[in-house]
Amino acid sequence: MTEATDTGVTRAEYCAVACAEVFRGDGEVMASAFGTAPALGARLARLTFAPDLVLTDGDAALVDGAPPLGAAPASLVLESHMPYRRVFDVVWSGRRNLIMMASQIDRTGNQNISAIGSWARPKAQLIGVRGAPGNTVNHSTSYWVPNHSTRSFVEQVDVVSGVGYARAAAAGPSATRFHEIRRVVSNLGVFDFASPDRLMRLVSVHPGVTVDDVVESTAFALVVPDDVAETRHPTPEELHLLRTVLDPKGLRDREVRT
Amino acid sequence: MADKRLTLDEFVSELDSGMTIGIGGWGSRRKPMAAVRAILRSDLTDLTVVSYGGPDVGLLAAAGKVAKVVFGFVTLDSIPTDPHFKAARQSGAIEAMEVDEGMFYLGLLAASQRIPFLPTRSGLGSDVLVVNPSLRTVRSPYDDGEELVAMPALRLDAAVVHVNRADAAGSGQILGPDPFFDELFLGAADRRFVTTEQVVATDQLLAGGPLQSLCISRLLTDGVIETPGGAHFTACVPDYGRDEGFQKEYVMAAGDLDAWATFRERFLAVDEAGYQSATREAATERAAAKAAKEGA
Numbered sequence: 001m002t003e004a005t006d007t008g009v010t011r012a013e014y015c016a017v018a019c020a021e022v023f024r025g026d027g028e029v030m031a032s033a034f035g036t037a038p039a040l041g042a043r044l045a046r047l048t049f050a051p052d053l054v055l056t057d058g059d060a061a062l063v064d065g066a067p068p069l070g071a072a073p074a075s076l077v078l079e080s081h082m083p084y085r086r087v088f089d090v091v092w093s094g095r096r097n098l099i100m101m102a103s104q105i106d107r108t109g110n111q112n113i114s115a116i117g118s119w120a121r122p123k124a125q126l127i128g129v130r131g132a133p134g135n136t137v138n139h140s141t142s143y144w145v146p147n148h149s150t151r152s153f154v155e156q157v158d159v160v161s162g163v164g165y166a167r168a169a170a171a172g173p174s175a176t177r178f179h180e181i182r183r184v185v186s187n188l189g190v191f192d193f194a195s196p197d198r199l200m201r202l203v204s205v206h207p208g209v210t211v212d213d214v215v216e217s218t219a220f221a222l223v224v225p226d227d228v229a230e231t232r233h234p235t236p237e238e239l240h241l242l243r244t245v246l247d248p249k250g251l252r253d254r255e256v257r258t
Numbered sequence: 259m260a261d262k263r264l265t266l267d268e269f270v271s272e273l274d275s276g277m278t279i280g281i282g283g284w285g286s287r288r289k290p291m292a293a294v295r296a297i298l299r300s301d302l303t304d305l306t307v308v309s310y311g312g313p314d315v316g317l318l319a320a321a322g323k324v325a326k327v328v329f330g331f332v333t334l335d336s337i338p339t340d341p342h343f344k345a346a347r348q349s350g351a352i353e354a355m356e357v358d359e360g361m362f363y364l365g366l367l368a369a370s371q372r373i374p375f376l377p378t379r380s381g382l383g384s385d386v387l388v389v390n391p392s393l394r395t396v397r398s399p400y401d402d403g404e405e406l407v408a409m410p411a412l413r414l415d416a417a418v419v420h421v422n423r424a425d426a427a428g429s430g431q432i433l434g435p436d437p438f439f440d441e442l443f444l445g446a447a448d449r450r451f452v453t454t455e456q457v458v459a460t461d462q463l464l465a466g467g468p469l470q471s472l473c474i475s476r477l478l479t480d481g482v483i484e485t486p487g488g489a490h491f492t493a494c495v496p497d498y499g500r501d502e503g504f505q506k507e508y509v510m511a512a513g514d515l516d517a518w519a520t521f522r523e524r525f526l527a528v529d530e531a532g533y534q535s536a537t538r539e540a541a542t543e544r545a546a547a548k549a550a551k552e553g554a
Contacts, residue, residue, distance in 0.1 A: 083436040114385070120389075121347075133358040134381070136384075138380065
């Protein structure tokens with residue numbers, strides 16, 4: 001069953017709220033969100049503090065409102081045609097904010113979804129770099145890692161798919177011009193790169209998680225400020241939206257257990 | 259207008275070993291699978307496959323047809339990776355050119371426009387430029403001086419795409435929500451083939467969908483092959499969705515040598531009509547097995 005802290009809020013619900021925060025202040029941009037917590041976060045943001053956010057139907061259209069997870073296609077109100085060819089127009093225009101997943105992520109914000117081991121002869125072939133190289137140098141990108149461990153938070157990723165701060169800087173002004181790795185959300189906490197050397201910094205831990213838990217589950221030296229906040233609690237309205245409107249079947253608690 | 263209709267055998271006879279072949283669709287969606295199966299039955303080999311990859315890449319790799327794959331991803335959509343492609347990469351059996359999926363688009367566009375490259379920000383700073391040492395950057399000749407990736411044209415010897423309807427002269431209609439990059443695959447190729455669920459009279463095309471669905475012009479096609487169920491087991495909406503049950507069978511079989519031999523014997527060592535009837539039987543068997551399980 002769902003869980004655990006004194007407020008009855010599950011870990012997955014903190015993650016969804018942390019993902020929603022990624023979209024705060026963006027105005028009219030296309031939100032793309034991979035994974036359950038990001039999908040819920042984008043919808044939460046759209047229904048609360050980011051009403052101009054533009055959501056997709058996961059296929060080839062933009063959709064009005066914020067449909068529940070798994071909503072029947074016939075129930076969606078479509079507002080625009082967005083086939084892949086047009087998605088690239090949006091990517092390259094910068095009017096997009098994305099939460100992707102990462103099989104590996106490192107301290108400078110490089111992400112890997114291509115292959116584990118050497119690229120030439122992988123130990124494990126993954127899906128491929130997909131759009132990660134282009135996304136990261138064209139618009140704000142964040143990452144969602146539902147299984148924070150020393151295998152996912154690594155010293156150096158095996159294949160740089162999404163571009164982190166050091167690699168973008170080394171590639172020059174055309175790479176840094178629109179580059180922003182806004183945040184990393186894991187099942188343990190929230191991270192950003194607002195440290196002097198643009199290295200991954202712990203922003204908050206989800207209630208029920210200690211700073212030590214995070215440090216032990218991370219293969220590199222995180223920047224850990226003296227005061228680490230708790231990830232903010234969902235508002236009563238957000239909890240209602242999550243539990244009753246957007247995800248009544250509780251898919252979120254299957255992605256992240258408390 | 260010329261009648262461009264061909265059989266699958268005639269299509270295969272127009273290809274040669276060593277060719278670079280573009281395959282339309284995206285992941286496990288609207289793939290020209292009947293054409294892929296025809297290639298599997300042929301003696302073609304040493305192909306370079308250029309694809310927004312799905313089971314087309316996996317099947318061709320498993321049959322030893324592939325020397326090299328040009329890709330940004332290979333996925334079955336509802337299942338993240340293709341087991342045969344995975345195995346071929348992990349054993350080092352195939353050469354790879356992996357690029358960002360937007361770079362891939364620009365490579366096809368450049369080839370369609372008969373220009374050597376198109377500039378893009380995408381790829382900068384990533385390992386795409388490291389693992390493909392042949393990729394170059396280019397400096398803007400204007401005052402901004404930006405240095406961008408020069409994505410080379412992905413010129414194709416042949417391309418094949420699958421559409422919902424076409425006429426005999428090669429005008430193609432895509433009734434699903436996304437035309438993907440099929441038009442550019444054809445534009446990038448010397449020999450251009452369209453497989454279709456159904457060949458209809460030209461004056462019947464608009465009866466099937468709006469003008470915007472007529473997105474493949476006969477300027478882009480040399481051959482039309484009628485292949486009902488020709489995208490199976492990938493999705494070809496609105497004619498049919500992905501056959502998830504069969505896709506699972508494909509993945510399960512790929513994990514075991516004996517199971518794969520049985521799968522190949524039943525579904526791939528037969529002609530297209532044999533494939534279609536065998537997969538219908540398999541669907542009936544899965545339904546019966548499910549009913550028995552639920553009744554038990």
